[in-house]
Amino acid sequence: HAAIYPVAATVDWEFEKEKADEAEYTFEWSVEAFGQNELDEAGSEAVVVPTAELLMLALPHHAATLAAPTVTSDAKASLPYVGMKGTMVPVKGYTWTMKEPLTLIDFTAPNGLATAP
Numbered sequence: 592h593a594a595i596y597p598v599a600a601t602v603d604w605e606f607e608k609e610k611a612d613e614a615e616y617t618f619e620w621s622v623e624a625f626g627q628n629e630l631d632e633a634g635s636e637a638v639v640v641p642t643a644e645l646l647m648l649a650l651p652h653h654a655a656t657l658a659a660p661t662v663t664s665d666a667k668a669s670l671p672y673v674g675m676k677g678t679m680v681p682v683k684g685y686t687w688t689m690k691e692p693l694t695l696i697d698f699t700a701p702n703g704l705a706t707a708p
Contacts (some may be wrong), residue, residue, distance in 0.1 A: 594625045612695055615658070618687040620645055622697050628680040644683040653675035656691050 597620045604616040622645050648655065660682055672679040 592703050595643055596624075597621065597645060597647065598623050612669065612693050614691045614693050616689055616691070618689075620647075620685050620687070645685050646681055646683050648672055648679040649682045649687075650679055653687075653689065654682070656689040657682065657687060658690045659686070659688040673683050673699065 599621040601621070603619070604614060606614050609627040633645060671679075
């Protein structure tokens with residue numbers, strides 16, 4: 592896993608009318624690998640396809656919304672990575688799909704702005 596690292600991500604999202612209280616968004620990670628630009632026998636650059644999966648860390652609020660790949664309890668307990676936002680967990684995969692709960696509050700406040708604190 593150490594030779595593969597993310598360089599960019601494509602983000603896609605989806606909101607379904609039937610599920611107005613949930614949003615789904617996906618990060619498709621683009622990666623590079625150390626030694627990726629090796630030369631082939633003719634001296635031309637050859638692209639080396641990584642054989643291992645991308646391994647990154649997810650913050651607690653990201654891990655809580657991951658639909659795929661899932662974070663197992665074994666991964667959480669094996670080696671803690673503590674950051675300012677909490678204990679991070681390892682996640683393997685080139686695509687992260689997250690499901691985020693949404694509020695059903697409308698653009699107009701029910702009691703108007705005059706009553707807001």
